Amino acid sequence: MSDQPSQKVHDEVITASRSGDLTRLLTLFGDDAVVMPPNDTTLYGHEEIRWWWEDYFKDFEISSVVETERELTVDGNQAFERTAFSVSIIPKAGGPPIMDDIRSLSVWKQEADGNWKISHRMWNSTKPVGAGTNRYMTRMIQKKRSRSSS
Amino acid sequence: MINEFVRPEDSISEYRQAFFKATQAGDVKTLVSFAADDVVIMSPNDCTVYGIAEFQAWWEEYFQYFRLVAFNVPERSVIIDGDFAIEHSAYMVAVVPASGESRIRDDGRIFAIWKRQPDGAWKIWQMMWNSTSPIGIGTNRYMSRLMQKKARPKR
Numbered sequence: 001m002s003d004q005p006s007q008k009v010h011d012e013v014i015t016a017s018r019s020g021d022l023t024r025l026l027t028l029f030g031d032d033a034v035v036m037p038p039n040d041t042t043l044y045g046h047e048e049i050r051w052w053w054e055d056y057f058k059d060f061e062i063s064s065v066v067e068t069e070r071e072l073t074v075d076g077n078q079a080f081e082r083t084a085f086s087v088s089i090i091p092k093a094g095g096p097p098i099m100d101d102i103r104s105l106s107v108w109k110q111e112a113d114g115n116w117k118i119s120h121r122m123w124n125s126t127k128p129v130g131a132g133t134n135r136y137m138t139r140m141i142q143k144k145r146s147r148s149s150s
Numbered sequence: 151m152i153n154e155f156v157r158p159e160d161s162i163s164e165y166r167q168a169f170f171k172a173t174q175a176g177d178v179k180t181l182v183s184f185a186a187d188d189v190v191i192m193s194p195n196d197c198t199v200y201g202i203a204e205f206q207a208w209w210e211e212y213f214q215y216f217r218l219v220a221f222n223v224p225e226r227s228v229i230i231d232g233d234f235a236i237e238h239s240a241y242m243v244a245v246v247p248a249s250g251e252s253r254i255r256d257d258g259r260i261f262a263i264w265k266r267q268p269d270g271a272w273k274i275w276q277m278m279w280n281s282t283s284p285i286g287i288g289t290n291r292y293m294s295r296l297m298q299k300k301a302r303p304k305r
Contacts, residue, residue, distance in 0.1 A: 034227075034238060036259050038194060038280035042240070078231055080263055082190060082276060084198070103192045105261055105278045107236055120236060122261040124194040124280040 004074040005081065005108040005116035013118075014065045014085075020057045026050055029118045030109060036122040063097060064088035077110040078119075084126075093145070101126045160228050162235050162264055165272045170221055176213040182206050185274050186265050192278040219253065220244040233266040234275075240282075257282050 009028065016025040026046055029035070035043040035052070043049050069084035082105055089098045104123035108116045165184060172180035182202060191199040191208065199208045226239035238261045246253045258281040265275035 036238065036261060036280065039282065039284055041282055042238075042259060075232055075234055078234065078236075080234070080276065082192075103198060103278070105192065105263075105276055107263070120238060120261065122238075122259070122278050122280060124192060124278060126195065126197055128195055 004072065005079050009116055010070070010081070010083075014067070018062045018065060020061065022050060022053050022057065025053060029121075030111070033118055034120045036120075038124045059092055061090045061092060062087060063090050069103075079108040079110075079116065081106045081108060161230065162228050162237060162272055165264070166237070169274070174218045174221060176217065178206060178209045178213065181209050186267070189274055190276045191274075192276075194280045215248050217246045217248065218243065219246050235264040235266075235272060237262045237264060241279075 012024065013028050015021075016028070026049065029046065029049055032045050033043075033049060035049050037043070037052065040052070043052050065085055065087050067083060067085045069082070071082045073080045082103070084101070084103045087100050087102055089100065091098065102123050102125055104121060106118050106122075107120040109119045110116050169181065169184045172178075172184070182205060185202055185205050187202050189199075189202060189205050191205060193199070193208075199205050220243065222242040224240050224242065227237065229236045238259060240259050241257070243256050243258070244253050245256070258279055260277065260279040262274055262278075263276040264272045266272055
């Protein structure tokens with residue numbers, strides 16, 4: 001097994017996010033992982049992470065992810081990863097793509113079987129409020145529309 | 151006012167408390183003393199801050215526009231493994247704009263990696279935070295800063 005979370009594993013997170021492959025995505029997180037998305041509550045463990053992504057993929061498709069920075073520091077069975085990437089998101093209900101520039105800070109832990117899994121992850125946007133992060137606004141508007149049409 | 155739980159077994163706690171006390175006091179010199187030389191700070195809706203000089207500049211600019219008047223920590227978790235400590239905490243903050251506008255409330259989280267230094271002291275090595283509030287509520291302190299900058303007379 002690798003002595004660090006490889007670029008391949010890291011790429012799998014991006015690939016699974018883009019394809020909406022929730023099953024694959026979840027295998028990359030530890031059972032008791034803590035995920036902190038912006039403007040949202042903290043997610044504790046697989047079940048809550050699954051719910052969050054299921055909800056996310058109902059409204060959005062990630063069409064493009066271009067990584068601009070990745071810094072990895074390994075210390076024994078833990079690794080600290082800082083990344084930056086530009087992302088393009090398509091609202092499933094229509095409308096123009098949403099462009100955002102994001103950073104993430106993650107902790108990876110090597111499990112007993114040698115596999116590396118994410119134990120903690122937070123991200124935020126470098127764009128001004130109301131620019132990239134408006135995917136949340138988009139979701140709120142979409143929800144409002146679907147409620148009023150039903 | 152700074153309220154947070156103190157756990158005697160948590161060796162990060164005293165550093166963290168002193169850090170946020172300095173934040174409330176606007177004491178940049180003390181804040182800088184708690185950061186590692188290669189510190190990286192990622193505040194939301196802002197560019198990444200690399201190294202101690204940028205860290206100092208960021209806080210100096212922040213205190214030109216804001217004063218932190220209340221900081222509560224309703225939840226906190228620390229995992230210490232070797233020379234690194236992984237800390238995530240929730241916060242409730244009140245910030246007053248220097249321009250005298252009404253105070254801004256926010257609820258968010260801080261995710262910090264502390265690194266033990268050769269002398270045994272803990273310093274902030276990587277830090278990120280974000281708001282749990284919907285856009286346009288807590289995060290409007292950035293909007294407030296933009297508006298304050300806009301309102302200032304041009305030199």
